[in-house]
Structures are given as structure tokens and as C-alpha cells.
Amino acid sequence: xxxxxxxxxxxxxxxxxxxxxxxxxxxxxxxxxxxxxxxxxxxxxxxxxxxxxxxxxxxxxxxxxxxxxxxxxxxxxxxxxxxxxxxxxxxxxxxxxxxxxxxxxxxxxxxxxxxxxxxxxxxxxxxxxxxxxxxxxxxxxxxxxxxxxxxxxxxxxxxxxx
Amino acid sequence: xxxxxxxxxxxxxxxxxxxxxxxxxxxxxxxxxxxxxxxxxxxxxxxxxxxxxxxxxxxxxxxxxxxxxxxxxxxxxxxxxxxxxxxxxxxxxxxxxxxxxxxxxxxxxxxxxxxxxxxxxxxxxxxxxxxxxxxxxxxxxxxxxxxxxxxxxxxxxxxxxxxxxxxxxxxxxxxxxxxxxxxxxxxxxxxxxxxxxxxxxxxxxxxxxxxxxxxxxxxxxxxxxxxxxxxxxxxxxxxxxxxxxxxxxxxxxxxxxxxxxxxxxxxxxxxxxxxxxxxxxxxxxxxxxxxxxxxxxxxxxxxxxxxxxxxxxxxxxxxxxxxxxxxxxxxxxxxxxxxxxxxxxxxxxxxxxxxxxxxxxxxxxxxxxxxxxxxxxxxxxxxxxxxxxxxxxxxxxxxxxxxxxxxxxxxxxxxxxxxxxxxxxxxxxxxxxxxxxxxxxxxxxxxxxxxxxxxxxxxxxxxxxxxxxxxxxxxxxxxxxxxxxxxxxxxxxxxxxxxxxxxxxxxxxxxxxxxxxxxxxxxxxxxxxxxxxxxxxxxxxxxxxxxxxxxxxxxxxxxxxxxxxxxxxxxxxxxxxxxxxxxxxxxxxxxxxxxxxxxxxxxxxxxxxxxxxxxxxxxxxxxxxxxxxxxxxxxxxxxxxxxxxxxxxxxxxxxxxxxxxxxxxxxxxxxxxxxxxxxxxxxxxxxxxxxxxxxxxxxxxxxxxxxxxxxxxxxxxxxxxxxxxxxxxxxxxxxxxxxxxxxxxxxxxxxxxxxxxxxxxxxxxxxxxxxxxxx
Numbered sequence: 045x046x047x048x049x050x051x052x053x054x055x056x057x058x059x060x061x062x063x064x065x066x067x068x069x070x071x072x073x074x075x076x077x078x079x080x081x082x083x084x085x086x087x088x089x090x091x092x093x094x095x096x097x098x099x100x101x102x103x104x105x106x107x108x109x110x111x112x113x114x115x116x117x118x119x120x121x122x123x124x125x126x127x128x129x130x131x132x133x134x135x136x137x138x139x140x141x142x143x144x145x146x147x148x149x150x151x152x153x154x155x156x157x158x159x160x161x162x163x164x165x166x167x168x169x170x171x172x173x174x175x176x177x178x179x180x181x182x183x184x185x186x187x188x189x190x191x192x193x194x195x196x197x198x199x200x201x202x203x204x205x206x
Numbered sequence: 207x208x209x210x211x212x213x214x215x216x217x218x219x220x221x222x223x224x225x226x227x228x229x230x231x232x233x234x235x236x237x238x239x240x241x242x243x244x245x246x247x248x249x250x251x252x253x254x255x256x257x258x259x260x261x262x263x264x265x266x267x268x269x270x271x272x273x274x275x276x277x278x279x280x281x282x283x284x285x286x287x288x289x290x291x292x293x294x295x296x297x298x299x300x301x302x303x304x305x306x307x308x309x310x311x312x313x314x315x316x317x318x319x320x321x322x323x324x325x326x327x328x329x330x331x332x333x334x335x336x337x338x339x340x341x342x343x344x345x346x347x348x349x350x351x352x353x354x355x356x357x358x359x360x361x362x363x364x365x366x367x368x369x370x371x372x373x374x375x376x377x378x379x380x381x382x383x384x385x386x387x388x389x390x391x392x393x394x395x396x397x398x399x400x401x402x403x404x405x406x407x408x409x410x411x412x413x414x415x416x417x418x419x420x421x422x423x424x425x426x427x428x429x430x431x432x433x434x435x436x437x438x439x440x441x442x443x444x445x446x447x448x449x450x451x452x453x454x455x456x457x458x459x460x461x462x463x464x465x466x467x468x469x470x471x472x473x474x475x476x477x478x479x480x481x482x483x484x485x486x487x488x489x490x491x492x493x494x495x496x497x498x499x500x501x502x503x504x505x506x507x508x509x510x511x512x513x514x515x516x517x518x519x520x521x522x523x524x525x526x527x528x529x530x531x532x533x534x535x536x537x538x539x540x541x542x543x544x545x546x547x548x549x550x551x552x553x554x555x556x557x558x559x560x561x562x563x564x565x566x567x568x569x570x571x572x573x574x575x576x577x578x579x580x581x582x583x584x585x586x587x588x589x590x591x592x593x594x595x596x597x598x599x600x601x602x603x604x605x606x607x608x609x610x611x612x613x614x615x616x617x618x619x620x621x622x623x624x625x626x627x628x629x630x631x632x633x634x635x636x637x638x639x640x641x642x643x644x645x646x647x648x649x650x651x652x653x654x655x656x657x658x659x660x661x662x663x664x665x666x667x668x669x670x671x672x673x674x675x676x677x678x679x680x681x682x683x684x685x686x687x688x689x690x691x692x693x694x695x696x697x698x699x700x701x702x703x704x705x706x707x708x709x710x711x712x713x714x715x716x717x718x719x720x721x722x723x724x725x726x727x728x729x730x731x732x733x734x735x736x737x738x739x740x741x742x743x744x745x746x747x748x749x750x751x752x753x754x755x756x757x758x759x760x761x762x763x764x765x766x767x768x769x770x771x772x773x774x775x776x777x778x779x780x781x782x783x784x785x786x787x788x789x790x791x792x793x794x795x796x797x798x799x800x801x802x803x804x805x806x807x808x809x810x811x812x813x814x815x816x817x818x819x820x821x822x823x824x825x826x827x828x829x830x831x832x833x834x835x836x837x838x839x840x841x842x843x844x845x846x847x848x849x850x851x852x853x854x855x856x857x858x859x860x861x862x863x864x865x866x867x868x869x870x871x872x873x874x875x876x877x878x879x880x881x882x883x884x885x886x887x888x889x890x891x892x893x894x895x896x897x898x899x900x901x902x903x904x905x906x907x908x909x910x911x912x913x914x915x916x917x918x919x920x921x922x923x924x925x926x927x928x929x930x931x932x933x934x935x936x937x938x939x940x941x942x943x944x945x946x947x948x949x950x951x952x953x954x955x956x957x958x959x960x961x962x963x964x965x966x967x968x969x970x971x972x973x974x975x976x977x978x979x980x981x
Contacts, residue, residue, distance in 0.1 A: 079235035080228020082455070084404045085488040089901035092404055120228035129226065137222040140870050144692025145225030146404040146455030152226060171909040178901060180404050180456050181692045183877030184909040186870060 049113040054122025064110030068102075069093045071109045072119060080120035080149050084178065091177030094150035094157075095119045101157040120149035123156065131201070132156055132194040141190035143181035151177050155191045163199055167192070211772075213705045213929050216866030220697045220711070221690060233425035233452045234408050234485060241410065242271045244473045244484035245316035247306040247323050248494055249298035252334075252563040252894025253347065254327035256296055256305070263322035264308055269315035272476035273323070275306045279472035283439035283464055285431070287369055287530040288355040289348055290566075292439070292468035298327070299347055299528035300563050301894050302493030309473045309482050332894050336525035336560040337502055339367045347528065347561040360534055361818050363558055369526060370534035372541045372557035374821030376613045382517025382552030386508025388592050394581035395960045396501045396943075398525070398888040401570055402906055405455025406491040411470035412481035419446045420471060425454035427689045428462040428729030433721055435464055436471065451719035457691045458878070459569035460496045462731055463531055492899035497888055498570035499536055499559075500525040503544075503581035508552075513595050515604050517552035518545045522578065524559045524567075531568035533559040539663060540574015542614055542821055546582040547623055547661035547832065548604045553613040555821065563894045571875070573732060575662050575940040576882065580961060583658035583944035588957065597948065598631050601659060615822040620932075622858030622922030623832040627659055630834040633854030633916045640838055640851070650844050653851075656948025657836035658941035663827030664933055665732035671725035671807040672742035674703055674750045678800050680774050680789030682707060682714045684746075687727025688739045689719060693935050694867040695735050699743045701863055702928060706747035708771035709788060725805070733933030736863060737829060738808055740928035745806025753802050754788055757795045761786060810926075829924045832858040833937040835876065838913075839949040846969025848884060848950055850913035853942075857917075860924040860932035868934055872917035875938010881907040883943035885962050 047064045050057060053076070062071055069086070072078045072095070081104060084092030088103040095104045096118040123130045132155045135141065142148050151174065158165060158173040165173065170191045171184070179187065224230040261273045276295040284290050294305045306323050310316035333339035333347065346366035348354070356362075363371035383389050410423040420442070426432045429449035437444045454461060466484050473482045486494065501524055508517040522541050526533035541557030590600035605623050612618055635641075640653035673685035684703050690696045700714040717724065727739060755766045758776045762769065762784055770779045777785035792800050810828035817823065838851040855872050862868045885905045889897040898904045923930030943961055950968060951957045956975040958967055 073235070077237075078228070079231065079237075082232075082405070083234065084406070085901050087488065087900060087902065090404065090488075124227065133226040136226050137218060140219065140222075140866050142219060142222045142225045143694070143870065143874060144404065144454065144456040145221070145230055146232060146692075148225050149228050175908045175910045178404065178906050178908065180402055180458070180878070180906065181874045182870065183873035183875075183907075183915060184912060185873045185915055188909065 047110050049109065051112050052116040054118055062109040064108060066109040068104040068107040068109060068112065072104060078119055078121050082146055082149055084146065091154060092147050092150040094153040094177065096153055096157060099160065101154050120152060123152060130156065131197040132159065132191065135190040135194035135197065139186050139190040139193060141182065141187040147177060147179040151179065151187055155194065158191070159195055159198055164195060210929065211705060211708065212701050212711055213863050215864070217697060217701055217711060217864055219694060220700050230453050232405055232455045233423065234405050234455065236410055236423055236452050238410055238481040238483065241481040241483050242309045242311060242477055243313040243316050244307055244309045244469060244482050245313060245320045246304045246469055247320045249294060249301055249303040249305050251298055251327045251329060252301045252332045253330040254298050255330065256294060256298065257326040257328050259306060260324040261306060264319040267315070267319040267322060269311040270308055270319045271311065272309040272473055273306065274472045274476055278476065281439040283435050283468060284530055285435060285463055285532060286357040286360055286534045290529040292472045300565055302565055303528065304469055304494065307469050307473050309477055332563045333367070334562055334564055334890060334892055334894055336500065336523040336562055339562045340365050340523055340558050340560045347563060359816065359818065367561040368558050369530045369561055370537045370559040372538045372821065373819060374542060374553060374555035374614060377552035379517045379519045379552045379554040383508040386516045387511045389506065389508045390585070390589055390592065391506040392585055392588065393959060394503045394505070394584065396577040396580050397961055398500045398564070398567065398890060399498045399882055399886040400492060400888050400904065401458040401460035401496065402904065403456030403458055403460060406486050406488055407461065407466045407495045408483065408485040409466035409470040410481055410483045411467065411474040413474045413479065415479045419448065421448045421450065422467055422471065423450045423452060424467055425452055426461055427454065427457045427691055428731060429719060429721055430687060430726055431462065431729050432464055432467060436467065449721045451689055454689060454691045458571045459731065462569060462729060465495045488901065489899045492904070493565055493896050496531065497527065497565045497567050499533055499567040501577035503578060505581050505585045507585065507589055509589060511593060513590070513593055513600050513603055515548055515550045518550050519554045520544050522557045524557065525562050525564065526559045527562055527564045527567035529566045531566050533568055536569060536574045540578055542826060543661055543663060544578035544582065545613060546586065547606045547659060549606065549610055550613055564890050565896065569731065571878065572936045572940045575660055576943060579658060579660045579941050579944045580947065583941060584947050584957065587656070587948045587951065598627060598636055598657065601627055605659065606661065614826055616824055616826055618830065620860065620922050620924045621832060622920045623659060623661065625920045625922065626832055626834040626856035626858055629918050629920060630836040630854045630856035631657055633918060634836045634838050634852055636836065650842055651840045652843055652953040654839050654841065654949045654953025655837065656945050656952050657834055658944035658948060659834040660937060660941045662831045662937050662940060664734045664829060666826065666828045667810045667812045668728035668734060668738060669807060669809040670727045670738035670742040672739060672746045673725055674743065674746040674804045676707065676750050676754065676788060676792060676802045678789050678793035678796065678798050680709060680713060680787055682709055683717050684714060684743060685717045685724050686739055686743055687719060687724050688735045689730040691730060693871060694864065695730070697867060698736055698863050699739060702740050702743045703747045706744055707751055709774050733831060733935040736931050737927045737933055738810065740931060741808035742806050744928050745808060746804040748804065749806055750802050750804025753804065754791055758786055758791045761791060761794060829860070829927060829932045831932055831934065831937045833941055835941045835945040837945045837949040839946065839953055841950060841953045841968060843972055846965035846972065848963055848968055850880065850946065852914045852916065854916040854918060855938065856920055857934060857937055858920040858922045858932065859934045860927050861921050861930035862919050863929060863931055865919060868919050869917040871934050872938050873915050876915050876942060877907050877912055879939030879942025880912060880946070882939060883946040883961065883963055885964060887962050
């Protein structure tokens with residue numbers, strides 16, 4: 045069964061006619077063509093497909109499209125701030141938080157969600173926040189450092205702006 | 207030596223930007239025009255004859271484009287032993303073996319149709335234990351094994367399921383044991399684990415109806431070898447087959463050879479030219495691609511009272527699963543250095559790669575070394591304990607040093623092992639009691655320290671070739687067949703090209719891997735790329751630079767020898783202001799679209815092949831990697847839970863071309879090693895069924911599971927390596943379980959012989975010790 049929905053995707057209003065059972069992950073990747081969101085397991089266990097749904101991080105492989113009318117969705121393709129990398133993206137590049145890169149989109153979206161909610165997280169809080177995002181390459185050390193550096197950069201920007 | 211400008215620097219990864227923006231296209235992301243979607247029917251039986259397959263209902267299902275079974279794709283492939291059908295032929299040998307495949311207009315349709323295929327099986331005896339499968343009276347899992355085509359170095363065993371029997375014979379072990387004051391014999395086991403790269407497996411294939419050419423898009427770590435294997439199987443010239451590599455989301459050994467490729471090809475022959483996409487989901491990736499060999503290791507050593515090793519005998523069973531894949535070479539290259547990096551005059555090793563009715567096993571980062579190290583390095587601690595010697599001192603007394611002739615007959619050089627031992631030990635304050643932060647819980651906890659060291663060979667002899675193209679804008683394209691699997695090769699090879707051409711790294715571009723355009727490379731495996739492809743790219747860059755110098759010579763009115771390169775320019779050594787941009791030299795000589803190409807090839811030559819009777823070779827490996835890791839652990843006596851407090855990892859890399867990337871490789875390897883030590887186990891039951899094929903039940907390490915990690919780079923230069931470099935990719939996880947096992951034994955005073963070191967296993971070991979003490 046198809047359903048007409050209107051979502052805000054990376055800041056743009058988008059009208060869609062979708063099968064209600066289509067998963068958000070498949071909607072993004074197969075129907076809209078945004079393949080930056082990755083499929084690692086399809087069962088909500090690895091976090092590679094993390095996107096922001098109304099500001100909160102979710103596994104997009106667990107969300108049915110039929111539920112999405114009126115939703116605000118941000119994916120990795122919408123993380124940049126204008127032409128500039130978001131500080132978490134910049135920090136992942138600088139600190140070597142990326143190896144094969146397949147978990148990176150999910151890690152970045154989860155990191156952004158954490159920093160939106162907690163601008164000054166401890167290492168333990170960062171590790172806890174990222175514990176649902178699996179990475180097989182890095183051993184997480186450089187990822188944790190990147191989130192710490194991004195947090196510092198965001199705090200500095202806020203205090204400059206304030 | 208000329209000062210290095212970019213080699214040796216912690217350059218930022220050249221591929222990070224496209225990965226943090228989501229723009230990078232992986233195999234799993236690839237969309238081809240007009241493609242159809244494939245799904246597979248997998249065998250539910252571990253060992254059975256196929257009595258009947260009925261595909262009628264599937265063929266008639268609306269939206270289905272093609273249905274194929276083994277009859278439609280009568281091809282057999284295999285790297286060292288040609289034993290694996292594209293789709294099951296007459297029988298199945300493991301649960302998860304592809305039996306039939308469907309291509310349809312979308313994935314849901316293909317899946318629904320695949321479920322309509324009916325198969326009737328007649329069950330056969332199932333072997334899940336490699337030792338039982340290796341018995342001479344076992345039923346053959348491959349009835350026609352004798353007729354299979356095999357590489358010339360394969361030496362099958364006498365028993366029907368032993369597809370490779372590796373032998374190492376040095377001195378006389380029985381005499382060695384007689385000469386010894388102390389003899390110790392033990393048995394260690396390592397279970398099946400999986401690579402679990404974050405990107406599941408997939409492949410796309412297309413057969414051009416006009417030319418018959420086959421194109422395969424796949425994130426394969428050895429596209430030239432895969433091409434060879436497809437060509438052999440199809441009986442088709444290599445020129446008609448093309449592999450194109452999209453980006454790979456991790457592999458760790460699982461994405462070489464042929465996994466999903468044969469299914470995509472089998473379907474593509476029946477879709478009238480439409481490309482076929484076959485994606486495995488996570489469960490399918492767990493059961494039907496590749497797992498790491500399980501191993502049973504018997505080790506017996508004899509030594510003098512002062513700790514001098516005299517003799518070592520090992521028998522190693524490598525569980526191979528249903529098809530040989532790389533198990534024979536894992537058996538050879540894992541068994542050869544199995545007795546460890548020690549001076550031992552009398553050595554005997556028998557390694558058996560054994561068919562079982564389990565998922566196909568083969569290469570995994572470390573290629574056998576983690577399994578033999580789990581046994582050998584804990585055994586080493588037990589030997590040291592027998593004579594009351596410190597395990598570090600015991601190792602320092604017995605390990606290989608420069609000039610030693612190894613027990614396989616090779617004179618060793620550039621051995622950085624002792625330095626890794628002392629540095630890794632230092633980093634955990636070896637010899638001191640574990641210090642606990644004030645206020646931390648200590649009640650009920652036992653603390654311990656342990657270390658383990660390894661020596662790892664690389665696949666030899668092998669070849670890497672490369673091209674370097676410089677254009678009239680001073681930009682460079684590097685044509686290299688090394689696959690960026692996350693390890694950072696694109697950054698390392700860019701650094702090498704930038705160094706030799708003295709062109710800024712921002713102007714270096716790594717060309718996409720396409721076997722029609724890129725020169726040959728053996729494989730992105732075995733930690734071989736920095737050394738082999740590093741040498742090839744370096745040679746190609748020097749070749750291009752020489753050609754540019756020859757062009758610039760008349761323009762600058764100077765001899766070639768009087769010219770030097772820096773900052774993208776060529777200039778007179780003694781008059782640096784007399785300079786031309788490299789791009790301008792090419793433009794003046796060849797026009798605005800002119801290019802200069804340099805080429806080079808590097809092969810590590812071996813004078814004498816491995817002797818199949820003795821395992822001896824004067825050059826078994828182009829280079830050897832050495833590493834020591836050390837662990838500090840707290841074990842909860844009540845629960846048996848082991849918690850790592852700190853781990854150091856000292857790795858001899860020869861020369862760190864990119865120290866940041868080296869540290870990243872070490873940390874990543876260490877984390878994987880920690881997972882394999884403490885909780886990873888792909889559970890396969892007596893019927894051959896994988897019981898935990900999901901990330902919910904197969905526990906990978908998370909950000910919360912890891913201790914403080916201390917990566918340490920040791921540089922003991924390899925003369926033939928580029929700038930002295932060796933390799934690094936694999937050893938990161940090789941000594942880890944043994945180092946942790948030694949720390950656990952130090953903490954609880956009793957040895958655990960089987961992986962993983964689960965709370966249950968440690969708890970039981972503690973209970974048994976208590977019972978023994980009470981008795």
C-alpha cells in the first residue's frame with residue numbers, strides 16, 4: 045500500500061509517494077538516491093544507518109516510511125554547514141577518525157546528536173553515546189578524540205558568537 | 207640520503223573528505239542503469255545429495271527475469287584447489303551454500319521467487335570437528351578430490367578430507383627431547399570467528415551479448431587474482447574479463463577470492479545483457495561468505511634447565527570448512543613460523559588443512575599467525591614458569607636476532623623483535639605490581655600482566671606494477687592495483703609519488719582500480735602493499751621524473767645530472783632561481799594536453815621454492831614483521847569477567863611512511879585482537895548451523911569495551927623496502943589473544959587453553975583450581 049507523505053529532508057520540503065512498509069534506509073538509498081547513509085546489518089544492531097529524525101538519532105533501518113509524514117530528517121548529505129564541513133566532519137578528517145569509512149556516516153550523525161544535547165561530554169559519555177555504532181577498523185580511539193576536538197571547536201565558536 | 211619531504215610525515219588521509227561527506231561510493235551503493243536484482247536460495251543442509259531441484263514456480267513468478275542452478279552454471283573455481291562450484295552441483299557441503307539464484311525486477315520479487323524453489327535432499331554424515339574429519343576412515347566430503355586441479359605446491363594428506371599437509375622437518379626432535387631437562391606438552395584451541403567488515407558483501411556483473419565480455423563490479427581486495435580465477439573457471443581469455451573496483455568498506459581477508467561474484471556472473475549469463483546486482487545481507491554475509499579457520503594446536507617443547515630451547519613439535523589442525531579457498535596457504539604460511547620466533551635446533555611441524563561441513567574458512571588478517579601464537583606464546587610462558595624465569599627474560603634469551611638462521615633455513619636480517627619486546631613491556635611497567643587508581647574497586651579482583659610476541663612472513667614471491675602519469679598542469683595520476691580497503695594505501699602511495707616527484711600531495715590522484723587500465727598487482731593482502739607497491743610506485747615516479755628531467759635539460763641549458771626537483775619545480779642545483787614548473791616543462795615539450803608516463807614493476811625473487819618435504823626455504827618471505835603486545839588485566843573472581851586496563855603494542859614497521867596511519871593500524875588491529883580474545887565466537891552447532899549470524903549475537907568490540915591502547919612504532923629498516931618500510935596491516939591482532947591469555951593466567955594462577963576468554967571459561971578455570979587446591 046502506498047502513502048503520500050511530506051518530509052523535510054536536509055532542510056528541503058519533499059513530497060513522496062511511498063509504500064508504507066518501505067524502510068527509511070531503503071527510501072533514502074534506493075528511491076531518493078542518497079547512498080551516504082549506509083546499511084551494515086538492516087536489523088538495528090550496528091548504527092551505520094544512523095540519521096537524525098526530528099533532531100534525534102535513529103537507526104533508519106528500523107523506521108517505516110509510512111510513519112514519516114511531517115518528519116524532519118537530516119542525513120550525512122545534510123551535515124555540512126553551507127559549503128563548510130561541520131566541525132565533527134572536520135575533526136574526523138584531521139584526527140584520523142576515518143579508515144574504511146563505512147561506519148563514518150552513522151558515527152558522524154550520532155556524534156552530532158550527542159554534541160547538540162551535551163556540548164561538553166566526558167570521554168565516558170562519548171564512548172557510551174557511540175556504543176551502538178560499530179566500527180571494525182579504528183578501535184575507536186581516534187573517533188573518540190575527534191568527537192572531543194569537535195566539541196571543543198563548537199564550544200569555542202559558541203563563546204565567540206556569544 | 208636526500209632529506210624526505212613527505213614520507214615519514216603524519217599526512218592526513220587523502221580519502222577522508224569523500225568519506226565524511228557521504229559522497230564515497232562503495233560496492234554496496236553502486237547503481238547500474240537497467241540493472242536487475244539477484245537473490246540466492248541457500249542450502250539448509252550441511253552435507254547432502256541434491257535429489258531434485260524444481261524451479262518451475264520461481265520461473266513463472268511475475269517479475270522474474272532469470273533462475274539459475276548448478277546445471278545452468280557448470281563452472282568450478284578455486285584459488286589453490288579448484289573445488290567450488292558457482293552454484294551447488296549434485297550435492298551441498300555446508301549450511302549456507304548457494305544452491306540456486308533468481309534475478310528479478312526488484313529485490314523483494316527475487317527473494318519471494320527464490321523461496322518458491324523446491325529442493326529435495328538426501329542427508330550425509332556431517333563433520334564439524336576438524337580432528338574427526340581428518341581421520342583416515344572419515345567419509346570424503348569431496349568424493350572426487352583426487353581429480354581436482356591443484357597448484358603445484360599443494361600436498362594433500364593421506365586422509366580423504368586433508369586437502370593440505372604441510373611438513374617442516376629440522377634436526378631430530380626426538381633426539382632434542384632426549385637432550386632436554388624439561389619437556390612440556392599442551393593443547394590449545396581457537397574457534398571460528400568472522401571478519402564482519404561493516405560493509406556486507408555484494409557484486410554486480412554484466413555479460414555483453416555482442417562480445418561475450420564479462421564485467422564485474424566488486425569491492426574485491428585482489429581483482430587480478432579474482433579475474434584469473436574467473437577466467438580459469440569459465441575457460442575464457444583474461445582479455446574478455448574486466449573487474450572494476452568500487453570502494454570497499456573493510457575486508458580483513460574476507461573480500462578476496464570469489465564470494466558473491468560467481469552468483470552474479472551465473473545470473474548475468476541469463477539476463478540478456480542487463481547488469482545484475484547481488485547483495486548479501488548481514489546474515490547471508492555471516493553464513494555464506496568466509497570465516498576464519500578454527501584451529502586445534504598440539505605443542506610439545508623440550509628445554510635445558512637454564513631455559514635454552516632444544517626441541518619443539520607441533521601438530522596443527524586448520525578447520526577449512528566445506529571448500530579449500532585459502533586454507534591450504536593459511537596452513538602453509540601459518541604452520542611454517544608456528545613454533546614462534548625462537549632459536550630451536552630441532553623442530554617438527556605437521557599442519558593439516560581439513561575439509562569440514564562448515565562455512566568456507568580462509569584468509570583473515572594475520573593469516574594463521576594469531577592461532578599459532580595463541581598456542582606458542584602461552585606455552586612459552588608455561589615453559590618460563592617451569593624454571594621460575596621471567597617470561598620477558600625467557601623470550602629475550604631465545605628470540606631471533608640479526609644473523610640467526612631460522613628453523614626453516616633462512617638467514618634473518620632487520621629483526622626488530624627485541625626492541626618491540628622491551629618497549630611493549632616498558633609501556634605497561636613490566637615487573638611492577640599493577641597499580642590501581644585510588645578509589646577504584648579492588649575487592650574480589652585479581653590483577654595480572656602478560657605479553658606475547660610474533661614474527662609474520664608476507665606472501666612471497668609476488669609482483670606489483672604501477673604507472674605514474676604527470677600532466678601539463680603538474681597533476682599526477684597514480685595507477686596502482688592496490689585496493690583501498692580502509693588501511694590507508696591511497697595515502698601511503700600518494701606520499702611515495704609526491705616524495706619522488708617533489709609535487710605537493712594535493713596534486714596526486716589515485717586512479718580508480720579497473721583491470722582494463724591499471725597495471726598488474728598480485729593482491730592487497732598479507733601486509734604486502736607498502737613494500738611491494740610502494741617500491742613499484744616509487745620506481746614509476748622516478749621513471750617519470752627522469753623523463754621530465756630529460757625534457758627540461760635543453761630548456762634550462764643544463765645536464766640532467768645538474769637538475770633537481772622541489773615544490774613542483776625542476777631547477778639547477780647550483781642556481782635554484784633557474785627553475786621551471788614541472789607542468790610547464792611538459793606543456794612546452796608536448797602541448798597543453800601532453801602527459802609523461804613512468805612505469806615500474808617490483809618482484810621479490812626467490813631463488814629456491816619452499817621444499818615440500820622439509821618446509822625449508824632460503825627466502826620464505828620478502829620481509830618479516832615483528833611485534834610484541836602487552837596487557838594489564840583485572841579479573842573478577844566472582845564472575846570470571848576479565849577487564850583490560852591497558853594494552854601496549856610495539857610493532858617493527860621498518861620505516862613509518864605515515865606514523866599517524868601506522869598508529870591507526872595498530873589501534874584497529876589491537877581492538878580486533880581484543881574482541882577475538884575476549885568474546886568473538888561464531889557458534890556452529892553439531893548440525894553445522896551458525897547459531898549467531900547477527901551483530902546482536904556476534905559480539906564485536908564497541909567503544910565501551912576497550913582499554914587505554916598504547917601504539918608503539920619500532921623502525922628496524924628493511925634494506926629492500928621503500929625508505930626501509932616493511933608491512934603492518936596484519937600483525938596488529940596477532941599476538942593479542944596470547945598476551946591477554948598470559949595476563950589472565952598471571953592474574954588467576956591457572957591457564958585457559960581455549961578461546962574466547964569468556965567469563966564462563968575463566969570462572970570454570972578458577973573453580974577447578976580451587977577444587978585442586980582443596981584436594
